[in-house]
Amino acid sequence: MKTLHGKIAIVTGASRGIGSEIALTLANAGAKVVINYAKNKRAADKVCAAIVDAGGECLVVKADVSKPMAVRGLFDKATEHFNGVDILVNNAGILIFKEIAEMRDDEFDQIVDVNLKGVFYTLREAATRLADNGRVINISSTVTRLMLPKYGPYAATKGAVEQLTRIFAREVGDKGITANTVSPGPVYTELFRAGKTEEDIKRMAAMASLGRIGEVDDIAQIVLFLASDEARWVTGQDIGANGGII
Numbered sequence: 001m002k003t004l005h006g007k008i009a010i011v012t013g014a015s016r017g018i019g020s021e022i023a024l025t026l027a028n029a030g031a032k033v034v035i036n037y038a039k040n041k042r043a044a045d046k047v048c049a050a051i052v053d054a055g056g057e058c059l060v061v062k063a064d065v066s067k068p069m070a071v072r073g074l075f076d077k078a079t080e081h082f083n084g085v086d087i088l089v090n091n092a093g094i095l096i097f098k099e100i101a102e103m104r105d106d107e108f109d110q111i112v113d114v115n116l117k118g119v120f121y122t123l124r125e126a127a128t129r130l131a132d133n134g135r136v137i138n139i140s141s142t143v144t145r146l147m148l149p150k151y152g153p154y155a156a157t158k159g160a161v162e163q164l165t166r167i168f169a170r171e172v173g174d175k176g177i178t179a180n181t182v183s184p185g186p187v188y189t190e191l192f193r194a195g196k197t198e199e200d201i202k203r204m205a206a207m208a209s210l211g212r213i214g215e216v217d218d219i220a221q222i223v224l225f226l227a228s229d230e231a232r233w234v235t236g237q238d239i240g241a242n243g244g245i246i
């Protein structure tokens, strides 16, 4: 039997990048997957079609995670369609790659709204709506420990997500629910590439002990492990998935 047979997973920001690979990986392990997106319906539908082609089940739901009512609606739709939620992967995120001196108020607010408030809203729903022995996996970033220029507000939101996760793990542990963060290093996606030169990318690849930029599957496999029963004793932790960059 597949590892996640019978489980229902919501993956936020699953239309592209790391999130789409997480959705495909969880579906491949037997989970029914809710593919959330904000703008890119065509990409979300494509991920769902790939899951269906491989014999899996999925539901595409548009919801801007920075809006509390939209997040409630996401859980409502998942619950109505699949009769419950076992796994929440908070992957949706944005990066505005600028030094603090250059960043506008509205850009700062946007980063906080999606990366931090978005996680808060989903955790608040998950606290009462996730099944017993459920799993929460929040995607942070290794930049919380790297101190790289131009990542300031982004790293601040991710540091806050790590802290929220540790306390959330305490608050839901009596139901057997685990909550952890996965902190990727650089991974080849649109979010990572925007605003960087080839030279920047080469320099970052060389920073990792394993000497390369991460692939989306490097991250999805760690999420799969944390979602599985084998990871039942791991909670309140942050797992660096970064090729040894730090």
Ligand SMILES: NC(=O)c1ccc[n+]([C@@H]2O[C@H](COP(=O)([O-])OP(=O)(O)OC[C@H]3O[C@@H](n4cnc5c(N)ncnc54)[C@H](OP(=O)(O)O)[C@@H]3O)[C@@H](O)[C@H]2O)c1
Pocket: 012, 013, 014, 015, 016, 017, 018, 019, 036, 037, 038, 039, 040, 041, 043, 063, 064, 065, 066, 090, 091, 092, 093, 094, 114, 139, 140, 141, 142, 183, 184, 185, 186, 187, 188, 189, 190, 191, 192
């Ligand atoms: N790539 C890296 O190097 C790296 C490193 C460390 C951590 N991370 C983290 O990994 C996660 C995924 O990053 P990525 O590189 O895969 O990014 P990406 O390729 O830019 O994809 C971002 C995803 O998030 C969705 N999204 C954006 N704003 C949203 C909102 N308000 N509500 C719902 N969904 C929203 C997008 O949906 P649409 O398609 O609808 O726009 C898309 O599916 C993020 O949390 C990021 O911070 C990435």
